[in-house]
Amino acid sequence: MSQVTMRVWRGDANGGDFQEFALERQEGEVVLDVIHRIQATEAPDLACRWNCKAGKCGSCAAEINGKPRLMCMTRMDQLPEGPVTVTPMRTFPIIRDLVTDVSFNFAMAERVPALLPPPMPEDGYRMYQEDVERGQEFRKCIECFMCQDVCHVIRDHEENKQHYAGPRFFIRYAELEMHPLDTNDRRDYVREEMGLGYCNITKCCTEVCPEHIKITDNAIIPMKERVVDAHYDPVAWLGRKIRRRTKRTASEASVQPQP
Amino acid sequence: MTDYEHHDYDVLIIGAGGAGLRAAIEAKQRGLSVGIVTKSLLGKAHTVMAEGGMAAAMGNVYPEDNWQVHFRDTMRGGKFLNNYRMAELHAKEAPDRVRELEQWGALFDRTKDGKILQRDFGGHRYARLAHVGDRTGLELIRTLQQKVVSMGTDVYMECKVLRLVHDEHGAIAGAVAYWRPTGQFVTFGAKSIILATGGVGKSWKFTSNSWESTGDGHAMALWAGAELIDMEAIQFHPTGMVWPLSVRGLLVTEGVRGDGGVLRNSNGERFMFNYVADMFRAETAESEEEADRWYEDHSAGRRPPELLPRDEVARAINAEVKNGRGSPHGGVFLDIGSRRSAEFIRRRLPSMYHQFMELAGVDITRESMEIGPTCHYIMGGVKVDADTAATRVPGLFAAGEVAGGMHGANRLGGNSLSDLVVFGQRAGLGAAAYLEGGSGPRGFDRGEVEAAIVQATAPFERESGENPYDIQRDLQEMMQANVGIIRNGPEIEEAIVALETLSERVRNVAVAGGRAYNPGWNLATDLPSMITVSKCTARGALERRESRGGHTREDFPKADPEFGTFNLAHSVADGRWDGEFTTVRSPLLVMPDELKALLEEAH
Numbered sequence: 001m002s003q004v005t006m007r008v009w010r011g012d013a014n015g016g017d018f019q020e021f022a023l024e025r026q027e028g029e030v031v032l033d034v035i036h037r038i039q040a041t042e043a044p045d046l047a048c049r050w051n052c053k054a055g056k057c058g059s060c061a062a063e064i065n066g067k068p069r070l071m072c073m074t075r076m077d078q079l080p081e082g083p084v085t086v087t088p089m090r091t092f093p094i095i096r097d098l099v100t101d102v103s104f105n106f107a108m109a110e111r112v113p114a115l116l117p118p119p120m121p122e123d124g125y126r127m128y129q130e131d132v133e134r135g136q137e138f139r140k141c142i143e144c145f146m147c148q149d150v151c152h153v154i155r156d157h158e159e160n161k162q163h164y165a166g167p168r169f170f171i172r173y174a175e176l177e178m179h180p181l182d183t184n185d186r187r188d189y190v191r192e193e194m195g196l197g198y199c200n201i202t203k204c205c206t207e208v209c210p211e212h213i214k215i216t217d218n219a220i221i222p223m224k225e226r227v228v229d230a231h232y233d234p235v236a237w238l239g240r241k242i243r244r245r246t247k248r249t250a251s252e253a254s255v256q257p258q259p
Numbered sequence: 260m261t262d263y264e265h266h267d268y269d270v271l272i273i274g275a276g277g278a279g280l281r282a283a284i285e286a287k288q289r290g291l292s293v294g295i296v297t298k299s300l301l302g303k304a305h306t307v308m309a310e311g312g313m314a315a316a317m318g319n320v321y322p323e324d325n326w327q328v329h330f331r332d333t334m335r336g337g338k339f340l341n342n343y344r345m346a347e348l349h350a351k352e353a354p355d356r357v358r359e360l361e362q363w364g365a366l367f368d369r370t371k372d373g374k375i376l377q378r379d380f381g382g383h384r385y386a387r388l389a390h391v392g393d394r395t396g397l398e399l400i401r402t403l404q405q406k407v408v409s410m411g412t413d414v415y416m417e418c419k420v421l422r423l424v425h426d427e428h429g430a431i432a433g434a435v436a437y438w439r440p441t442g443q444f445v446t447f448g449a450k451s452i453i454l455a456t457g458g459v460g461k462s463w464k465f466t467s468n469s470w471e472s473t474g475d476g477h478a479m480a481l482w483a484g485a486e487l488i489d490m491e492a493i494q495f496h497p498t499g500m501v502w503p504l505s506v507r508g509l510l511v512t513e514g515v516r517g518d519g520g521v522l523r524n525s526n527g528e529r530f531m532f533n534y535v536a537d538m539f540r541a542e543t544a545e546s547e548e549e550a551d552r553w554y555e556d557h558s559a560g561r562r563p564p565e566l567l568p569r570d571e572v573a574r575a576i577n578a579e580v581k582n583g584r585g586s587p588h589g590g591v592f593l594d595i596g597s598r599r600s601a602e603f604i605r606r607r608l609p610s611m612y613h614q615f616m617e618l619a620g621v622d623i624t625r626e627s628m629e630i631g632p633t634c635h636y637i638m639g640g641v642k643v644d645a646d647t648a649a650t651r652v653p654g655l656f657a658a659g660e661v662a663g664g665m666h667g668a669n670r671l672g673g674n675s676l677s678d679l680v681v682f683g684q685r686a687g688l689g690a691a692a693y694l695e696g697g698s699g700p701r702g703f704d705r706g707e708v709e710a711a712i713v714q715a716t717a718p719f720e721r722e723s724g725e726n727p728y729d730i731q732r733d734l735q736e737m738m739q740a741n742v743g744i745i746r747n748g749p750e751i752e753e754a755i756v757a758l759e760t761l762s763e764r765v766r767n768v769a770v771a772g773g774r775a776y777n778p779g780w781n782l783a784t785d786l787p788s789m790i791t792v793s794k795c796t797a798r799g800a801l802e803r804r805e806s807r808g809g810h811t812r813e814d815f816p817k818a819d820p821e822f823g824t825f826n827l828a829h830s831v832a833d834g835r836w837d838g839e840f841t842t843v844r845s846p847l848l849v850m851p852d853e854l855k856a857l858l859e860e861a862h
């Protein structure tokens with residue numbers, strides 16, 4: 001079997017460099033398998049994240065030959081000939097080697113005003129498949145944060161992280177907005193506090209999403225329209241198709257419902 | 260005495276899978292202060308990988324369904340080794356626990372009239388699994404995670420608990436842990452602790468489990484003085500991927516069979532018809548035509564044999580391969596492509612479609628999958644009181660996969676996710692009741708903290724020693740070979756000797772580098788629990804001289820009624836950690852007559 005050279009970035013917040021590893025190729029392997037083989041032999045302290053090894057948990061995102069990908073879903077035999085470069089996601093601070101500090105995303109999650117449904121009837125809510133499907137698309141998100149990684153608003157501008165939720169959370173807001181049971185209105189909040197206006201629809205996020213969520217077309221663009229509408233049309237934008245309740249006002253939206 | 264970062268809580272929850280998160284919600288709702296600790300980031304626990312669905316007798320598809328039938332199915336699936344009270348509570352409460360998830364944002368697939376849709380799975384008499392395509396675990400964990408976050412809960416991510424800490428009277432007083440990103444130690448003072456650490460599957464070579472499933476909670480409970488039961492009952496899921504080698508063990512959801520997929524050997528034969536045990540004969544189809552009618556309408560035929568409980572199917576596959584009728588890479592074929600439309604498959608099983616397309620280059624809408632058994636789930640675990648999830652150690656509770664009893668000798672698919680929310684909630688309630696009763700620790704044994712830290716940092720002190728990955732690999736290969744799906748006395752005895760040698764080797768592990776995000780060191784700290792738990796499994800497997808559920812002995816191929824009256828319970832004498840453990844026969848709870856009658860009813 002032929003050999004492959006892996007160029008893996010190693011280091012921490014103080015800096016680092018590439019380290020090269022030469023290994024035998026093995027049939028059917030993905031990049032994560034090769035990283036694991038390096039860990040098990042030459043470099044047991046090589047840091048990376050993973051859990052499911054099946055593209056389901058979103059832990060193993062890294063930049064492979066400069067592009068954000070899930071290491072567990074990237075087949076070695078589908079990469080171009082030559083050395084394979086693996087670097088951590090650039091938008092987030094380095095912890096060690098391929099592991100980055102993604103706490104920005106968890107901080108943004110805390111700022112999402114929760115779902116506010118009406119009280120549940122004894123035998124559960126009734127919702128129809130066509131009404132839940134839009135939300136289901138966004139709920140496929142595995143929180144790999146690769147869309148956040150490529151979004152230029154934060155990739156090149158650390159300062160924007162204070163007031164920019166990023167594509168992962170725009171789909172979360174869209175999901176809540178389109179939720180058949182929700183009565184919370186987050187439109188002004190998304191515009192004023194979460195920086196929806198910074199997005200100029202480059203679609204880079206959609207291109208990298210491993211779940212093939214149409215982040216821009218199905219979430220961001222409708223949200224932008226919706227936010228504009230908020231100023232003259234306070235009633236539901238999805239109106240006809242989805243049986244939804246009247247939204248509360250935007251000023252109440254950032255209030256978390258009581259547990 | 261060194262000072263460590265320290266935090267105090269009413270309830271400390273170890274584990275952020277479905278069980279831990281559900282427990283946190285309950286404890287928070289009771290006004291208690293709650294901290295959650297997890298080895299990974301929030302939302303990445305094993306629960307996220309669950310595919311097929313969560314079982315609850317809501318009767319949305321088959322109104323005939325009710326808790327009594329679910330109870331019966333669970334007990335039969337478990338070969339009656341279950342804690343009947345857990346099975347009863349689970350069957351009764353699962354529907355409410357599933358419905359309430361929609362209050363917190365879950366969006367399950369729907370029936371035509373807008374209710375939660377339910378799908379068929381092995382061993383369940385009716386279509387009973389609430390689901391979202393084949394990513395139900397993701398929906399469950401995200402819903403609970405978002406709820407927990409909206410309640411403002413402290414979550415310690417990438418923080419590994421090493422040991423539980425007692426007070427001066429042997430009650431739970433807290434825990435000692437380290438942050439993976441920095442390697443710094445942290446202590447928790449806790450009036451009560453809920454263990455929700457998941458499973459043990461990483462000790463086998465071919466497994467559907469992630470690196471986290473090292474049995475830490477099982478081992479910590481044992482070391483802390485609790486009992487572990489049924490540790491020999493390991494579920495080998497019949498359908499794991501077998502090729503390419505690097506993904507061997509990765510799960511193929513039972514939903515494939517629930518939605519019409521069938522198993523064939525190398526002759527193209529639907530061999531499961533040849534493996535129907537007496538216990539299931541009356542309710543299983545006799546011909547392919549009858550089985551196929553059942554998919555359309557459950558009253559028009561009996562269940563296909565592909566949907567027998569998992570232990571039955573896994574043994575059958577094993578036998579086919581052994582008899583030379585396997586697939587090229589040592590499995591059998593799972594075929595849905597010839598039986599359902601491509602559109603149906605992509606809609607119902609999207610992640611299976613992608614998993615095979617991207618990892619194996621197989622288009623499951625046209626080609627058969629090659630599959631074989633993979634280590635998947637441990638039925639055994641910490642012995643708990645069904646109603647409160649309390650262990651025998653005051654202040655210590657356990658829920659989810661780490662707890663034992665609910666599933667007996669074999670778990671039905673879909674019964675885990677519902678178990679997580681039913682007993683997660685009960686553990687939260689149990690801890691709250693314990694604290695309301697005025698119980699709580701008096702003191703905090705600093706000696707235990709120091710001992711844990713000395714042990715954890717020892718691998719850095721050694722100039723030379725073994726690579727922890729080598730030990731892990733040898734453990735996995737040994738357990739796969741000797742305590743795998745089919746077992747026998749001499750091989751288990753060999754395993755017990757081998758585990759002693761592995762223990763010795765763990766004492767000689769060395770790691771290089773610093774403590775900050777060092778996977779080699781992290782693994783070194785997982786090895787003691789992996790080996791402790793494997794020892795209990797091997798001991799239980801040796802002493803249970805019969806075959807029952809997830810435990811199959813080729814030297815004792817039949818179930819023995821005598822062995823059906825007790826669990827094997829392991830505990831460490833006088834609550835000392837790392838000590839020798841003893842194994843005793845612990846009689847099953849006596850079932851009330853009205854529940855017994857349910858089991859005897861012919862359906």
Ligand SMILES: Cc1cc2nc3c(=O)[nH]c(=O)nc-3n(C[C@H](O)[C@H](O)[C@H](O)COP(=O)(O)OP(=O)(O)OC[C@H]3O[C@@H](n4cnc5c(N)ncnc54)[C@H](O)[C@@H]3O)c2cc1C
Nearest residue numbers: 274275276278298305306311312420457659660673675676
């Ligand atoms: C691929 C796959 C598919 C499945 N599909 C289904 C299905 O369709 N239906 C079903 O019912 N069941 C299914 N199961 C089983 C089910 O998913 C698991 O049994 C269940 O999710 C376990 O949940 P849990 O909450 O007990 O623990 P887990 O989700 O495993 O979480 C354990 C938590 O404990 C933490 N932890 C562990 N040790 C420590 C420590 N030392 N310190 C700190 N934290 C620690 C981990 O970080 C994690 O947060 C499936 C399992 C797999 C692997």
Ligand code: SF4
Nearest residue numbers: 151199201202203205
């Ligand atoms: S489309 Fe918007 S959110 Fe997506 S990457 Fe471009 S700027 Fe960022």
Ligand code: SF4
Nearest residue numbers: 141142144145147209
């Ligand atoms: S939207 Fe897609 S790319 Fe972004 S975090 Fe979710 S799964 Fe990843």
Ligand code: FES
Nearest residue numbers: 052053058060072
């Ligand atoms: S390890 Fe889970 S997505 Fe790669």
